[in-house]
Amino acid sequence: MCQKECCGNFHRKCQHFVKLYETGNKKDCGSENCGLSAAHRHTARNCPCPRVYGEDRRILSLIQDRCEACQTAAWAAVEHHSGRIY
Numbered sequence: 001m002c003q004k005e006c007c008g009n010f011h012r013k014c015q016h017f018v019k020l021y022e023t024g025n026k027k028d029c030g031s032e033n034c035g036l037s038a039a040h041r042h043t044a045r046n047c048p049c050p051r052v053y054g055e056d057r058r059i060l061s062l063i064q065d066r067c068e069a070c071q072t073a074a075w076a077a078v079e080h081h082s083g084r085i086y
Contacts, residue, residue: 002036003027003056010059014070017057027056 005025009018032041035051042049066074 001031001050001052001054002029002034003054005056005058007058007060009061009063009067011063011065011067011070013064014066016067016070017059018067019055019057020060023058025056026053 003026005023005027006019006021007023008020010016011018028037028039030039031037032039033049034040035042035047035049036053040049065071
């Protein structure tokens with residue numbers, strides 16, 4: 001699978017990578033069965049080869065806490081369990 005380079009933050013508590021931006025750099029996998037590769041051999045319009053880029057992740061910051069989505073979900077669980085609204 002061909003890949004696009006992207007940069008983002010990695011959150012250690014929840015193990016999530018939060019993508020901030022894509023650099024525009026692409027890596028060709030060289031596979032004949034990848035629809036995005038220069039080595040792709042099929043010429044039919046309905047070729048079943050995947051045409052989706054994978055992510056080549058570059059970590060900019062290693063954050064010790066949870067990501068924002070996980071923090072929001074954790075507070076929602078506390079509110080639901082206790083009946084309080086924070």
